[in-house]
Amino acid sequence: MDLSTLQSLLGAVAGVRVACIGDLMLDRYVYGEVARISPEAPIPVLARKRETTMLGGAGNVARNVAALGGCAPLTGLVGDDPAAREVLGLIGAERGVESHVVVEGARPTTVKIRFVAGGQQLLRVDSEDATAVQPDGAARLERSARGCGDGARAILLSDYGKGVVTPAVIKACLAMAAETGAALIVDSKARDFAKYGAADIIKPNAAELSRATDLPTDTDAEIEAALTRALTLCECKAILVTRAAKGMSLAARGEPVRHFAGAPREVFDVSGAGDTALAALGLALAAGRPIAEAVQFAILASGVAVEKAGTAVVTPPELVEAELSAHRAPADAKIATPERMVEEVAQWRAAGLRVGFTNGCFDILHRGHVAYLAQARGWCDRLIVGLNSDRSVRALKGDGRPVNDLESRALVLAGLSHVDLVVPFDEDTPLALIEAARPDVLVKGADYTVEGVVGHDIVQAYGGEVKLARLVDGYSTTAAIKRMSEKAR
Numbered sequence: 001m002d003l004s005t006l007q008s009l010l011g012a013v014a015g016v017r018v019a020c021i022g023d024l025m026l027d028r029y030v031y032g033e034v035a036r037i038s039p040e041a042p043i044p045v046l047a048r049k050r051e052t053t054m055l056g057g058a059g060n061v062a063r064n065v066a067a068l069g070g071c072a073p074l075t076g077l078v079g080d081d082p083a084a085r086e087v088l089g090l091i092g093a094e095r096g097v098e099s100h101v102v103v104e105g106a107r108p109t110t111v112k113i114r115f116v117a118g119g120q121q122l123l124r125v126d127s128e129d130a131t132a133v134q135p136d137g138a139a140r141l142e143r144s145a146r147g148c149g150d151g152a153r154a155i156l157l158s159d160y161g162k163g164v165v166t167p168a169v170i171k172a173c174l175a176m177a178a179e180t181g182a183a184l185i186v187d188s189k190a191r192d193f194a195k196y197g198a199a200d201i202i203k204p205n206a207a208e209l210s211r212a213t214d215l216p217t218d219t220d221a222e223i224e225a226a227l228t229r230a231l232t233l234c235e236c237k238a239i240l241v242t243r244a245a246k247g248m249s250l251a252a253r254g255e256p257v258r259h260f261a262g263a264p265r266e267v268f269d270v271s272g273a274g275d276t277a278l279a280a281l282g283l284a285l286a287a288g289r290p291i292a293e294a295v296q297f298a299i300l301a302s303g304v305a306v307e308k309a310g311t312a313v314v315t316p317p318e319l320v321e322a323e324l325s326a327h328r329a330p331a332d333a334k335i336a337t338p339e340r341m342v343e344e345v346a347q348w349r350a351a352g353l354r355v356g357f358t359n360g361c362f363d364i365l366h367r368g369h370v371a372y373l374a375q376a377r378g379w380c381d382r383l384i385v386g387l388n389s390d391r392s393v394r395a396l397k398g399d400g401r402p403v404n405d406l407e408s409r410a411l412v413l414a415g416l417s418h419v420d421l422v423v424p425f426d427e428d429t430p431l432a433l434i435e436a437a438r439p440d441v442l443v444k445g446a447d448y449t450v451e452g453v454v455g456h457d458i459v460q461a462y463g464g465e466v467k468l469a470r471l472v473d474g475y476s477t478t479a480a481i482k483r484m485s486e487k488a489r
Helices: 003-013 058-067 082-093 135-148 167-180 206-213 220-232 273-286 291-305 316-325 338-350 367-378 390-397 406-414 431-437 456-461 477-488
Strands: 018-022 024-037 044-057 072-075 097-099 110-117 120-127 154-159 183-188 238-242 248-252 258-260 355-360 382-388 421-425 441-445 465-469
Touching: 003 273, 003 291, 003 316, 018 058, 018 135, 018 167, 018 273, 024 058, 024 082, 044 058, 044 082, 044 110, 058 072, 058 082, 058 097, 058 154, 058 273, 072 135, 082 097, 135 167, 154 167, 154 273, 167 183, 183 273, 206 220, 206 238, 220 238, 220 248, 238 273, 238 291, 248 291, 258 291, 273 291, 291 316, 338 355, 338 382, 338 421, 338 431, 355 367, 355 431, 367 382, 367 441, 367 465, 382 390, 382 406, 382 431, 406 421, 421 431, 431 456, 441 456, 456 465
Parallel strands: 018 072, 018 154, 024 110, 072 097, 154 183, 355 382, 355 441, 382 421, 441 465
Antiparallel strands: 024 044, 110 120, 238 248, 248 258
16 A cells, blocks of 8 residues: 555545444453562463553454544443443543443453563463343344444444354344445454355454365465355355465455455564454445455554554554555664654553663774674663764764764664664763663663763663673774774875
């Protein structure tokens, strides 16, 4: 998707009403650190640090619709319990999400708790009742679904198999779609696609498509065979299968299967990425955009979502930035403003990652620099390098320096695998960057003392560390310039 198409699409989806119906849940994330194995059993001990909660399932679809600029009436079911009150509070705090939630006292609210350390999930614990909803609750759900669909230009049905998407709810959604012309898109975890009748699109992932057809779904050819088989097993008009980094494949009746490529992403967390794809797909179709454009929009949005921690939403500025980044060289994408650095650090921290910071002129990059940066990266999960501007290098080193200009120095640094972000600064010291980044570890060379490192007091005050990296003897920019001068004589 090119930038002009994306910007036009983002304008078109603003204010579009998209109904989000289905299994509603609370996603809870418990973050901590693992430093030892339990003496009681061969399992890690998680030292709990913090906890976050957010809407999951159909709630996450609604959050994403709203975050992308749409209006999201939401229907689901919760119990009469503390988790339900959290869910309802979260819905109330979401601008653009409209609650049509049904409360059934005899049924617990579905809760998923994920335990995370170092950016990796250690365990997920689910609390749920997946049996069919009681008749009274089912009747209220059906009425709520009809109210939710009033004025909607697309209906997104999230079936996680928790008992909410009953035959009556499906029938109501099909009737609303037929009456209003709204697109009905189903995100299904079910093995039987036939129960959704003549839905416009069913959106399984590759594993779910394989389970529904008893066919493999690894290669393009296998996907095509499975999609062809799936269409014979149900009445839907099209099936869109999501394939993670491989993109998506679409099979519509009477048309050849179309494959849409994905873009390489650094995956932090796949939780909720399917919800993001569903929201983007539904919004684009509700805005009257062609299916191919809607699929590309969904791929872009879900790709941004997996780069975030937790059940995340994506916003129009993030999609624009992702589209711009796709056309930059990898090194270019690592060069950031202080404002973007703050955003990146927030995402890294949300993923439980340890952030490091160092700084310097890095004029003529040499073996000593590479060893120093490798050592610094070993003390953290993500390393930021503050890079002196040409003016500040001259102020520090004198006339004739730097040998290489700021852009050249930044690109060379960004090309190193040990460096995650390069942030130029024009001040004489990186103090402002350190205050903004609040690194967990601040690194300088062993030719400094801890007390001589700019920002050491700030970092230590909030519990961070200051590390001194050993230097490789005989390597420095000054020495390199001296050798070149002597050879030129």
